[in-house]
Each structure stands twice: as C-alpha cells, then as structure tokens.
Amino acid sequence: MISLERHFVSGLAVTLLAVFAVLFWGSVTAVRSLSEAYVLARLEHDAEALLAAVWVNPRGEGRLGEGRVSPIYRQPLSGHYFAVNFSDGGQIRSRSLWDETLEIPAVAVGEVRTFTGRGPGEQHLQLRTAGYRKGGRKFSLTVAEDMAPMAADIHRFQLLALGLLAFALLAIVLIQRYVLRRGFRALDEVRDQVRLVSAGQMQQINEPGPLEIRPLTAEVNRLLKQVQQRLQRSRLAVGNLAHALKAPLSLMTRDLDSAQMPGTERERLAGQLNRIRVLIERELKRARFAGEGQGRYFVPREQIPDLLEALRQMYRGRGLDISCGDLPEAVLPFDGEDMLELLGNLLDNACKWARQRVELRISRDEAVLITVSDDGPGVAESDWDLLLRRGGRLDEQEAGHGLGLGIVRDLVSDYGGTIEFARSSSLGGLQVSLMLPSPHRTG
Amino acid sequence: MRLLLVEDDAQLAAGIAADLRHAGFAVDHAENGIDAEYLGREQLYDAMILDLGLPGRPGLDVLKSWRSNGVLTPVLILTARDSWTERVVGLKSGADDYLGKPFHFEELSARLDALLRRSTGRATPELVVAGLLLNEERQRVRLADGTEVELTGTEFRLLRYLMSHPDRVLSKSHLTDHVYEGDHDRDSNVLEVYVRRLRDKIGRQHIETRRGQGYLFRSRC
Numbered sequence: 001m002i003s004l005e006r007h008f009v010s011g012l013a014v015t016l017l018a019v020f021a022v023l024f025w026g027s028v029t030a031v032r033s034l035s036e037a038y039v040l041a042r043l044e045h046d047a048e049a050l051l052a053a054v055w056v057n058p059r060g061e062g063r064l065g066e067g068r069v070s071p072i073y074r075q076p077l078s079g080h081y082f083a084v085n086f087s088d089g090g091q092i093r094s095r096s097l098w099d100e101t102l103e104i105p106a107v108a109v110g111e112v113r114t115f116t117g118r119g120p121g122e123q124h125l126q127l128r129t130a131g132y133r134k135g136g137r138k139f140s141l142t143v144a145e146d147m148a149p150m151a152a153d154i155h156r157f158q159l160l161a162l163g164l165l166a167f168a169l170l171a172i173v174l175i176q177r178y179v180l181r182r183g184f185r186a187l188d189e190v191r192d193q194v195r196l197v198s199a200g201q202m203q204q205i206n207e208p209g210p211l212e213i214r215p216l217t218a219e220v221n222r223l224l225k226q227v228q229q230r231l232q233r234s235r236l237a238v239g240n241l242a243h244a245l246k247a248p249l250s251l252m253t254r255d256l257d258s259a260q261m262p263g264t265e266r267e268r269l270a271g272q273l274n275r276i277r278v279l280i281e282r283e284l285k286r287a288r289f290a291g292e293g294q295g296r297y298f299v300p301r302e303q304i305p306d307l308l309e310a311l312r313q314m315y316r317g318r319g320l321d322i323s324c325g326d327l328p329e330a331v332l333p334f335d336g337e338d339m340l341e342l343l344g345n346l347l348d349n350a351c352k353w354a355r356q357r358v359e360l361r362i363s364r365d366e367a368v369l370i371t372v373s374d375d376g377p378g379v380a381e382s383d384w385d386l387l388l389r390r391g392g393r394l395d396e397q398e399a400g401h402g403l404g405l406g407i408v409r410d411l412v413s414d415y416g417g418t419i420e421f422a423r424s425s426s427l428g429g430l431q432v433s434l435m436l437p438s439p440h441r442t443g
Numbered sequence: 444m445r446l447l448l449v450e451d452d453a454q455l456a457a458g459i460a461a462d463l464r465h466a467g468f469a470v471d472h473a474e475n476g477i478d479a480e481y482l483g484r485e486q487l488y489d490a491m492i493l494d495l496g497l498p499g500r501p502g503l504d505v506l507k508s509w510r511s512n513g514v515l516t517p518v519l520i521l522t523a524r525d526s527w528t529e530r531v532v533g534l535k536s537g538a539d540d541y542l543g544k545p546f547h548f549e550e551l552s553a554r555l556d557a558l559l560r561r562s563t564g565r566a567t568p569e570l571v572v573a574g575l576l577l578n579e580e581r582q583r584v585r586l587a588d589g590t591e592v593e594l595t596g597t598e599f600r601l602l603r604y605l606m607s608h609p610d611r612v613l614s615k616s617h618l619t620d621h622v623y624e625g626d627h628d629r630d631s632n633v634l635e636v637y638v639r640r641l642r643d644k645i646g647r648q649h650i651e652t653r654r655g656q657g658y659l660f661r662s663r664c
Binding site: 316343 | 530
C-alpha cells in the first residue's frame with residue numbers, strides 16, 4: 001500500500017541529505033582555504049620581518065640581528081621555523097629547528113614558492129621560500145609553520161558542522177512528519193463522519209476540514225444528497241405506481257364481487273386478483289424499504305406513541321388495551337418508515353386476533369429486541385412456518401393478515417435480523433419476537 | 444344516512460357509490476379536493492369517505508381543514524397510500540378509520556357501520572328501538588309482533604336515521620339533509636309523504652309530529 005507520509009518524508013530526507021552534503025563540503029573547503037590563506041599571510045609577514053633582520057657584515061658574511069627575531073623562533077620545536085640559505089653555502093637557521101634541517105628547493109631572486117612538507121617530529125609544515133638579494137649577497141629565506149593546531153581546529157569545526165546538520169536533518173524530518181500526521185487527522189475526522197452517515201445518524205458531513213480535502217468532502221456530500229434524492233424519487237415513483245394500480249384493482253375487485261358467475265370461475269378470478277394485490281403490496285412495499293442507514297432514523301419515543309394511538313383509533317370499537325413497556329430513549333439506526341411498517345403490521349396483526357390486550361416491548365442491548373404479544377387464540381406450533389410463507393393459507397379469513405407478516409419477514413431479513421414465534425407466557429396468545437442487530441452502537 | 448364520497452377515479456367512484464346506495468345510503472360524490480372541502484364543511488353528512496391522492500387539494504389538507512372548522516363527522520380514509528407512516532399521519536390528522544385499496548365492499552361497509560354506530564353511541568350491531576328491529580342488510584323492518592315489512596330506499600334511509608337518533612326533535616330540513624343526496628329535489632312536502640307512508644307501515648305511534656319544529660321518534664311507546 002502506498003503511504004503518502006512515507007513518500008513525503010523519505011523524499012524530504014533524501015533532498016535534505018543532498019543539500020546538507022553540499023553545504024558541508026562547501027563550508028569545510030572554505031574554512032580550509034581561509035585558514036591556509038591566513039597562515040600564508042602570517043608567513044609572509046614573518047618573512048618580511050626576518051628579511052629586515054638579515055644583514056651582511058663588512059667581511060661579507062651574512063648575519064641575523066638576533067634581537068629582532070620573534071621569541072617563538074628561539075623556542076625549540078615550537079612549530080615555527082626559518083632558514084636563510086646563502087647562494088654560496090652559508091646558512092642561518094632558527095634555534096627552534098634544533099638540529100633538524102628543512103628541505104628547501106632552490107629559488108631565484110624575486111621568486112616566491114609556497115609548499116607543504118615534513119618538519120621536525122613528523123610535523124606537517126606549511127613553507128614559504130622566497131629569493132632575495134641584500135648587501136650584494138643572494139639568499140633564499142624560508143619560513144615554516146606547523147599546520148597541526150590549525151588542522152585540529154578545522155577537524156573540530158567539521159565535527160561541529162556535521163553534528164549540527166545531522167540534528168537539523170532529524171528535526172526537520174520529525175517536524176514534517178508531525179505536521180503531516182496532523183494534516184491527516186482531518187481525514188480521520190471525515191472518516192468518522194462518513195461512518196456516522198452510514199450508521200444513519202447524520203445526513204451530511206459537517207466538518208469541511210482543511211482546504212485540500214474540502215473538495216473530497218464536498219463530493220461525498222453531493223453523492224450522499226444524490227443517493228437520498230434518488231431514494232426519495234424512487235419511493236415517490238413507487239408510491240405513485242402503487243396508487244395508480246390500486247384504483248383499477250379496486251374497481252375489478254368490486255365488479256367481481258357483484259358479478260353474476262359460477263362459483264369456481266369467480267374463485268379463480270378472485271385468486272388472480274388477490275395474487276396481483278399481494279404482488280403490489282409486497283413488491284412495491286419492499287421497493288420502498290430504505291434499508292439500514294438511509295432516510296430518517298427511528299426514534300421510538302416519538303413514533304411509537306403515535307402508532308399506538310392510531311391503532312387504538314382503528315380498533316376503538318373493540319376497546320382493545322394496546323400498551324407498550326419502557327421505550328429506549330436512543331435514536332435507533334434504522335429507517336423510521338421501515339420500523340413503522342414493521343411494527344404497524346405486527347401490532348395490526350396482533351390487534352386482529354387479540355381478545356382484549358396487545359403488548360409491545362422494545363429493548364436495546366447489543367441488538368434491538370422487539371416482542372409483540374396478544375391474548376388471542378394463538379397459532380399452533382405446527383403452523384408457525386406457514387405464518388411467514390408467501391401467500392400463507394392462514395390469512396384467508398382475515399384480510400391482509402398473512403400479507404402483513406410477509407412484509408415483516410422481508411423487512412427483518414433486509415435488516416439481517418431473526419423472527420421467532422412463541423406462545424405468550426403473560427397473555428396466552430401469539431408472541432412474535434424480532435431481533436434486529438444494530439449496525440453501530442450509538443449513544 | 445347521507446355520505447360524502449371523495450374519490451378522483453370516476454369509474455371507481457361510480458362503482459363504490461352504486462354499492463353504497465344499494466346498501467341504503469344517500470351518497471354525494473366529490474372528485475377533487477376543493478369540492479370535497481366545501482361539501483364536507485357546508486353539508487351535513489353522517490360519514491365521509493376520503494381518498495388522499497386528490498387533484499386540487501391533497502386529501503390530508505381537506506381533512507385538516509374540516510377538523511379545524513369544527514366538522515366532527517366521522518371520516519374513513521380510503522386510499523392506495525396505505526403505508527403505516529401514512530396511516531399514522533392520516534389518523535393523527537383527524538380520521539376515524541383507514542382502509543387500504545384494493546378492498547372488498549363488505550369490509551368498507553362493515554367499517555362504515557362501525558363508524559356510524561360509534562358516532563350515534565350505539566353499541567350493538569342491530570338497530571333495535573321501541574320493539575322495531577331494522578334489518579340493515581335486507582332493508583326491512585321487523586315489527587313488535589314479528590311481521591317483516593319491506594321498505595323502499597328512501598323509507599329505509601329515513602327510518603334508519605330516525606331510529607339512530609331517537610327522542611330528538613329532527614327538523615324537516617335536517618332530515619332532508621341526511622336522507623337525500625345533494626342534488627335531490629328538496630321539497631319538504633315530499634318528506635311529509637314519506638313520513639306518512641312510514642307511519643302506515645310501522646304504526647302511527649312511533650313518529651310524533653312537533654308542529655313547527657319537525658318530527659320525533661319515540662324510543663318507547
């Protein structure tokens with residue numbers, strides 16, 4: 001898998017490494033050439049002072065005015081040396097050379113040569129030799145300085161620069177990684193919100209996040225809106241179709257009811273009409289189911305009291321006692337219309353068969369548990385399967401009975417739940433228990 | 444009993460209206476929401492059958508408008524839009540019952556009877572007053588001595604209304620409103636003729652004339 005962070009950080013590290021290497025090389029070269037230039041300037045300066053101290057006595061011998069020579073040249077092996085070589089063989093050497101000699105190339109008068117070489121005690125020397133003529137004598141004047149202390153300074157500088165650059169590299173990479181991760185955290189928020197949307201707790205993503213991911217969240221929102229609009233449109237279209245089909249179907253039912261024809265023929269036609277009706281009810285209602293995470297969520301405390309009131313109204317003549325236990329306070333991540341359809345069909349069925357009492361219970365644990373019980377005659381255990389089967393035969397006496405449970409079955413399977421039947425222990429009639437798994441736990 | 448049938452599908456409306464008339468109801472028909480709203484507000488009906496998908500004005504708006512104008516007539520919503528969400532909304536808006544299409548007329552008739560019984564405060568399915576038993580299916584009346592008497596459509600509607608509202612003074616125009624359909628000739632002399640015919644069939648003592656006020660059906664004689 002491609003990691004943007006790894007890509008970015010490794011790219012950054014490689015670039016920085018190259019830049020720092022050039023920087024390091026450049027600074028070290030500059031320091032070295034600077035210090036060399038400094039040493040050479042000092043050597044030249046010393047050479048001029050020494051030249052002034054060289055004099056030729058009346059006997060024509062070259063001499064050095066000792067008092068005018070810097071004490072550093074008198075201290076043995078001090079690292080600072082000089083030698084004056086006369087063209088005819090005489091030589092004056094600094095006391096610091098002790099009994100060592102310097103290897104000095106021959107130079108013409110007016111020529112200056114700078115070079116490096118070995119000195120006493122394996123010292124690395126920077127040497128400067130120049131040819132002069134003074135008091136009628138030609139000689140070369142060589143000044144030398146040990147480079148070791150300078151080299152040590154340069155080495156220290158190199159280490160320091162290396163350390164600083166390495167620290168800077170590490171710091172920049174870490175800071176960039178932190179900044180990147182902070183940036184990606186905005187994506188985490190968006191992901192959390194998408195999750196909430198899919199759980200049905202939000203319709204749109206609220207947090208637009210940083211500028212860079214705003215186009216993405218805007219696209220996701222647009223897509224969500226499109227899906228919701230499509231759902232709404234198809235629900236509307238399906239509703240209109242159902243509406244349009246049902247008027248002619250009502251008329252045909254009515255005409256058949258009042259037609260004069262033999263019983264078998266009437267039964268056959270009635271059977272076909274009923275099949276169409278079942279198809280319209282089941283398939284069109286099915287098409288209207290939203291499935292989890294779509295549409296408006298289910299708020300038991302708001303919707304159930306209205307539903308129960310509606311049922312009481314419809315069954316007012318029979319004086320049924322339709323009650324429900326404590327309802328969960330939470331918003332459940334199911335579509336409100338689906339749940340009303342589910343509970344409406346279950347309760348309506350219970351009301352049709354109940355003598356006096358119908359009871360609804362909804363509880364919420366890991367899953368949502370719904371039980372509907374009545375005090376009616378109940379259904380024999382052997383017929384429980386038939387209750388759910390398409391076009392079940394138990395419903396023929398009571399219009400819509402089996403159909404309602406078929407819709408319940410379809411909805412429950414859409415939500416990945418289960419249905420169980422039992423004899424109600426408290427009321428004695430049929431008890432239908434549904435278990436609907438929560439897609440996500442919510443507060 | 445006079446009903447308002449609100450249904451935009453002309454053929455279906457004609458079919459239902461014919462069935463309702465056959466069952467002894469006077470039926471007015473409105474095919475759009477605006478007419479329905481007006482008729483329901485201005486006329487006296489005993490029950491109204493309301494489709495929701497109406498041209499002109501949505502059925503739910505019509506229902507809400509009736510209720511907010513103090514029209515308490517029982518309303519049965521008869522619609523193809525029969526999801527439970529729509530049912531809950533319809534019943535919450537003031538409907539008394541809800542029936543999905545397609546339907547069998549027996550179911551509609553049974554629910555209408557239940558609504559009318561409820562609105563007149565009657566608990567039993569049979570209409571028995573002062574020893575008279577009205578057979579609503581066959582449109583006959585059984586007298587105290589056990590003889591059954593055939594009734595014409597108008598006679599049946601008039602007697603059913605009188606028996607549903609016993610011991611109350613009912614004016615001629617009130618009775619006309621509940622017995623005849625909207626476009627019927629409303630000459631009150633015609634009503635007098637029907638009252639006289641009814642008296643001939645069930646006995647004079649049941650229907651009392653209150654001069655200048657109307658008629659009263661006695662619950663005991």
